[in-house]
Amino acid sequence: MDEKDNENAPFEAGPDWEQRYMDQSTRWEREGLNPAFTHWQGMGCFEGLGQVIIPGCGRSPEPLAFAHLGAKVSALDFAPSAIAFQCEVFAKAEINAVIEAADVLQWKPEAPVDALYDQTCLCALTPAVWPDYVRQLQNWLKPGGRAFMLFMQTGKDGGPPFHCPVETMQELFDSAYWHWPDEPFFRAEHSNEKFELGVILTRR
Numbered sequence: 001m002d003e004k005d006n007e008n009a010p011f012e013a014g015p016d017w018e019q020r021y022m023d024q025s026t027r028w029e030r031e032g033l034n035p036a037f038t039h040w041q042g043m044g045c046f047e048g049l050g051q052v053i054i055p056g057c058g059r060s061p062e063p064l065a066f067a068h069l070g071a072k073v074s075a076l077d078f079a080p081s082a083i084a085f086q087c088e089v090f091a092k093a094e095i096n097a098v099i100e101a102a103d104v105l106q107w108k109p110e111a112p113v114d115a116l117y118d119q120t121c122l123c124a125l126t127p128a129v130w131p132d133y134v135r136q137l138q139n140w141l142k143p144g145g146r147a148f149m150l151f152m153q154t155g156k157d158g159g160p161p162f163h164c165p166v167e168t169m170q171e172l173f174d175s176a177y178w179h180w181p182d183e184p185f186f187r188a189e190h191s192n193e194k195f196e197l198g199v200i201l202t203r204r
């Protein structure tokens with residue numbers, strides 16, 4: 001994210017994000033796959049994955065990478081540029097996927113699914129709506145389903161991206177509903193000097 005423009009800026013919905021794509025002000029993007037994705041893939045975590053939801057997919061390469069691994073992909077974003085980008089990528093690859101312009105706080109799958117992959121969608125939302133968002137994630141997953149979470153670490157106030165401290169995440173993703181693995185969590189570095197903590201949470 002372009003910190004210069006957005007640090008301490010009030011959270012804006014769709015048009016703000018769309019504008020960032022139009023301005024190419026997308027410092028959160030990486031050249032390739034997120035190192036956590038590659039790590040989890042190497043550990044066999046994606047084997048036999050059925051359906052995976054990718055909220056706030058942006059223009060990231062992970063939806064197609066999941067599809068290449070045989071997953072049925074549902075990729076969501078409310079920024080038209082992000083959706084157009086993913087549609088084009090999937091059309092070129094001749095792979096079917098559900099790519100939907102939708103608000104992640106409202107959208108519902110037809111039925112609960114096996115997995116979701118949140119690559120900096122949570123940190124893009126204002127913390128006031130985090131409990132609503134987490135309820136959504138809970139409802140999207142089958143019991144035993146896995147949430148592949150990338151918790152943004154900025155160590156700063158304000159956002160987006162909003163800092164996602166582990167203690168806050170542990171309260172939000174309550175252990176009554178989610179199984180937490182033991183630390184340490186995978187540290188996914190980024191050339192923008194921020195990093196994410198990769199955690200696989202299992203829906204109870």
Ligand SMILES: C[S@@+](CC[C@H](N)C(=O)[O-])C[C@H]1O[C@@H](n2cnc3c(N)ncnc32)[C@H](O)[C@@H]1O
Nearest residue numbers: 017056057058060077078079102103104119124
């Ligand atoms: C930090 S970007 C991450 C994009 C992508 N996951 C990546 O790693 O490149 C956050 C994305 O979430 C989308 N987004 C933010 N709030 C949303 C909402 N309420 N519903 C749907 N998409 C949302 C934005 O449009 C943006 O594409």
